[in-house]
Amino acid sequence: xxxxxxxxxxxxxxxxxxxxxxxxxxxxxxxxxxxxxxxxxxxxxxxxxxxxxxxxxxxxxxxxxxxxxxxxxxxxxxxxxxxxxxxxxxxxxxxxxxxxxxxxxxxxxxxxxxxxxxxxxxxxxxxxxxxxxxxxxxxxxxxxxxxxxxxxxxxxxxxxxxxxxxxxxxxxxxxxxxxxxxxxxxxxxxxxxxxxxxxxxxxxxxxxxxxxxxxxxxxxxxxxxxxxxxxxxxxxxxxxxxxxxxxxxxxxxxxxxxxxxxxxxxxxxxxxxxxxxxxxxxxxxxxxxxxxxxx
Amino acid sequence: xxxxxxxxxxxxxxxxxxxxxxxxxxxxxxxxxxxxxxxxxxxxxxxxxxxxxxxxxxxxxxxxxxxxxxxxxxxxxxxxxxxxxxxxxxxxxxxxxxxxxxxxxxxxxxxxxxxxxxxxxxxxxxxxxxxxxxxxxxxxxxxxxxxxxxxxxxxxxxxxxxxxxxxxxxxxxxxxxxxxxxxxxxxxxxxxxxxxxxxxxxxxxxxxxxxx
Numbered sequence: 001x002x003x004x005x006x007x008x009x010x011x012x013x014x015x016x017x018x019x020x021x022x023x024x025x026x027x028x029x030x031x032x033x034x035x036x037x038x039x040x041x042x043x044x045x046x047x048x049x050x051x052x053x054x055x056x057x058x059x060x061x062x063x064x065x066x067x068x069x070x071x072x073x074x075x076x077x078x079x080x081x082x083x084x085x086x087x088x089x090x091x092x093x094x095x096x097x098x099x100x101x102x103x104x105x106x107x108x109x110x111x112x113x114x115x116x117x118x119x120x121x122x123x124x125x126x127x128x129x130x131x132x133x134x135x136x137x138x139x140x141x142x143x144x145x146x147x148x149x150x151x152x153x154x155x156x157x158x159x160x161x162x163x164x165x166x167x168x169x170x171x172x173x174x175x176x177x178x179x180x181x182x183x184x185x186x187x188x189x190x191x192x193x194x195x196x197x198x199x200x201x202x203x204x205x206x207x208x209x210x211x212x213x214x215x216x217x218x219x220x221x222x223x224x225x226x227x228x229x230x231x232x233x234x235x236x237x238x239x240x241x242x243x244x245x246x247x248x249x250x251x252x253x254x255x256x257x258x259x260x261x262x263x264x265x266x267x268x269x270x271x272x273x274x275x276x277x278x279x280x281x282x283x284x285x286x287x288x289x290x291x292x293x294x295x
Numbered sequence: 296x297x298x299x300x301x302x303x304x305x306x307x308x309x310x311x312x313x314x315x316x317x318x319x320x321x322x323x324x325x326x327x328x329x330x331x332x333x334x335x336x337x338x339x340x341x342x343x344x345x346x347x348x349x350x351x352x353x354x355x356x357x358x359x360x361x362x363x364x365x366x367x368x369x370x371x372x373x374x375x376x377x378x379x380x381x382x383x384x385x386x387x388x389x390x391x392x393x394x395x396x397x398x399x400x401x402x403x404x405x406x407x408x409x410x411x412x413x414x415x416x417x418x419x420x421x422x423x424x425x426x427x428x429x430x431x432x433x434x435x436x437x438x439x440x441x442x443x444x445x446x447x448x449x450x451x452x453x454x455x456x457x458x459x460x461x462x463x464x465x466x467x468x469x470x471x472x473x474x475x476x477x478x479x480x481x482x483x484x485x486x487x488x489x490x491x492x493x494x495x496x497x498x499x500x501x502x503x504x505x506x507x
Contacts, residue, residue: 031449189354189355
């Protein structure tokens with residue numbers, strides 16, 4: 001397969017997959033269980049999620065390693081199995097997605113608050129990312145996606161760890177921005193120009209936004225990202241904000257609504273579009289139809 | 296008063312050493328501990344909570360302000376006890392089982408402590424029974440539940456059910472909060488109230504305590 005950066009650099013729009021956690025829950029992951037433990041215990045289930053997204057038309061599937069750093073795995077007593085958990089995730093994604101689909105390593109926050117605001121020294125976070133990313137790189141991935149970051153210092157540590165662990169693999173970095181009266185900011189107070197500047201300086205090839213908001217605000221965020229950087233963009237929005245109907249959360253943006261609104265993204269130079277919380281293979285299939293119709 | 300305004304100002308800036316120094320100075324000048332707490336520390340933290348709500352400041356500012364507030368409160372605690380200032384009651388707080396997100400819950404703990412409540416923080420991934428056990432043990436009047444994941448919200452209902460099953464309904468009130476949680480959801484699961492954010496949680500907890 002041609003490298004992702006080459007295709008995106010030529011103006012092609014690649015389709016990433018949608019939510020992982022909610023599908024795993026629907027397929028047997030219980031509340032309170034470690035989602036990443038399924039990579040070892042039920043790799044068939046993890047592979048089935050990637051298979052469904054590939055069947056829906058995704059060009060890229062993300063591994064089930066969002067919480068795969070040893071700092072996060074330690075909450076479940078799985079710290080010592082960091083290498084096995086991450087390697088098994090890559091194998092499951094690769095097997096599920098099949099040939100012709102890129103496998104991207106997901107790398108989420110450690111869940112720790114860095115000094116001086118919290119108690120975790122940056123060295124501990126850097127070491128945790130280095131260990132996770134070394135395992136992912138050794139398993140062989142086509143892209144690394146540092147995602148859902150709110151603390152720029154943590155995001156920069158993850159990007160640097162990714163570049164060091166896998167010098168030949170492109171790195172995308174996305175942060176979660178909230179809509180405020182003064183514009184887009186992460187909860188840690190990072191705005192889009194600063195995120196774009198520092199993540200690019202840390203070595204990220206692709207920049208973007210994910211989670212937190214539905215597609216509409218995400219289009220505005222992508223426009224601001226476009227003004228802040230000339231690098232390719234990656235956008236993975238939620239299917240809106242969950243509403244409660246009869247006690248169960250319902251995500252308001254249906255596949256067609258989601259894809260309809262996301263149709264504004266390619267013109268902004270977004271080279272990879274996918275979904276975050278609340279999106280399903282049906283959303284990805286709708287995005288596939290939208291992207292194919294543009295050709 | 297000048298000094299307490301300055302104390303509030305330093306707290307807002309997260310200057311913990313300065314807050315500690317000014318708190319000691321206010322005590323040395325003979326100001327009542329309750330007044331230093333209310334017009335200095337709590338007044339400052341209220342502004343911080345309000346500005347955070349408006350997205351005027353962000354989480355790092357709140358965390359630094361909280362650290363400064365705790366520095367001052369540690370100094371005042373023995374004096375408040377000596378003066379016989381009644382504690383405002385205990386709240387058991389935690390993020391429900393299956394959920395590891397504790398930023399929102401920590402903010403609520405900061406605001407409640409700032410308002411003078413004693414908070415028993417159980418952390419994250421807390422089992423329903425653990426909330427009720429802790430409330431009984433600590434003789435807490437309120438249990439506060441947090442969830443960020445839509446998938447863990449049903450655990451909140453289990454806590455409400457356990458409070459009832461143990462015959463504590465009415466004695467122990469349950470308040471819920473978190474990004475996907477709403478007042479409608481709170482009503483539906485039989486919780487006593489819903490807090491939109493840290494600042495409103497303080498108001499709601501005060502109302503629940505008073506409603507006895």
